Amino acid sequence: MLITIIILVVAAAFFVSGKFRSDIVALCALLALLIFQILTPEEALSGFSNQVVIMMVGLFVVGGAIFQTGLAKMISSKILKLAGKSELRLFLLVMLVTGGIGAFVSNTGTVALMLPIVVSLAFNAGMSPSRLLMPLAFASSMGGMMTLIGTPPNLIIQDTLTGAGYGELSFFSFLPVGLICLATGIIVLWPLSRLFLSKKEKKNDGVQTGKTLNQLANEYSLSANLFRLRAPEGSPIIGQTVSALDLRKKYKINILEIRRGETAQHRFLKTVTQEFASAGTIINPGDILYVTGGEQSVEMFAADYRMDVLDEHTSEEAAYAGKTLAFYDIGIAEIVLMSSSGMVNRTVREAGFRDRFNVNVLGIRRKQEYILHDLGDEKMHSGDVLLVQGTWQDIARLGQEDTEWVVLGQPLEQAAKVTLDYKAPVAALIMVLMVAMMVFDFIPVAPVTAVMIAGVLMVLTGCFRNVEAAYKTINWETIVLFAAMLPMSLALEKTGVSGLIAGALTEGLGSLGPVAVLAGVYFTASLMTMFISNTVTAVLMAPIALQSAVQLGVSPVPFLFAVTVAASMCFASPFSTPPNALVMPAGQYTFMDYVKVGLPLQIIMGIVMVIALPLLFPF
16 A cells, blocks of 8 residues: 555656656556556556547547648637637637537547637637647536536446435436536636646747748749639540640640549538649549649630630639639649759759659749749759649658758648648538437447547548548557556555545544535545546545435435536546546646646635535535
């Protein structure tokens, strides 16, 4: 028992100091429990197969897809319109919406749905996401107190009461308690978040990561020289390859890309394929050609092949209205020619960028001059900056020719930032299906299964650029931290630490009356849940609370409610609940951030509940 307490205290000290990564501290604590044979290997590793941990992995993927498809930005923009420019109104909206969802969806699922939306919301509002993410996590737990299914401890006290013959609680018996929790949270969190979470801005230490894609497009005036042409049925261009058209020589224009519509059986799943115009690409009916060049040359080409010239307000798909270039599969980047390059003093046509590297040269920046027309005959100089276009993979391969040029920026990192907004409806449908499977009991699917199904569907339906992009959304530090700390609750239970502390505190307060015992039960459970899961805390404390009430000759209902509220309202630790852990990386929080903001809230919540519970459920 003593060794377990020492390991717990030392781990907590390292968490508070913040000098070591939290996942490493958790793993070292787990190893110590193994070395001293407090836990068997099977027990120590049980956290890594725990349903909650697996669910967290899946929810990271689902949340990443919501971000990657731009769905988060779309939803956040709607919320932002309601909030206007008021930070207080925005804070209230996040708390209320999250609390409302949390009443019917698990708090872990609620945070996974809301996290990407809130991050996008914060950036659009010019706020640091850290100001809203910790309140988001806490609000999901508060919302869970509103209904019977909101959090596992609610079901545990229901089972304890029915087992003791006190009747069942209704679905909304918890609603008054949940509303008081949410109101208390809003009142306390608003000043605390402004005081302690307002300076958590992400720093880049002055490192320049390159121009954004939109900055490059504007700098080289791509939109100004961009024209869209549709190939209708019956056009002479149908069936021809790009190389056979020989557009550079005949018209001095370039085909940058081809948008090709793909209609599924349902319009909701309609999407658009973006293809690089390689030499062998065949033009199909309905294709949209994105070309650059002089206006007269483009009009001549369109007339010769009887193609429709689309104005800037016409789009091949409603979702693209008002857009010009998109960078889903095809991107742009700058390369600087070195003095030793074999391309120096050769024309762009002679260099054969398209044939050798499968990329187009869209423009040349020479000192302060931009060369955008008749590039084929332009000789390249040492130090020229070339704007190239191609698939992201082909652009990345240009970096291998390090004796010829230097690729500016990080093209693959830029590609990862591009939202696949045409997939937003698909991501929304998957998200709704996941929530439905988690909410409705008549759907025979466990929550963890629903999350896994949603995660796999996000990958299979193309809501990520590739599988690697999905894996990158998983924050393994958070997963390892939570999985390594879960067996700690087993160690505390196994060695008798939990039972000893709970029994001693409640028995010592018995002579002081029911309110004192209620406070003892509440704060004992609140202390325990900082180190072990809320479900285990409720299992351990529920029979103690019941027995305490029976010995005092009063109703056990307020005592059991004290257990479930205390077990669920744990805010002072990042690993006490999955929502706290989920927001930790995105909010760039340290352990001490939870102590500064969560501990005062946890104490105030306890005081409010000790006063309110006897009023709601008289002794």
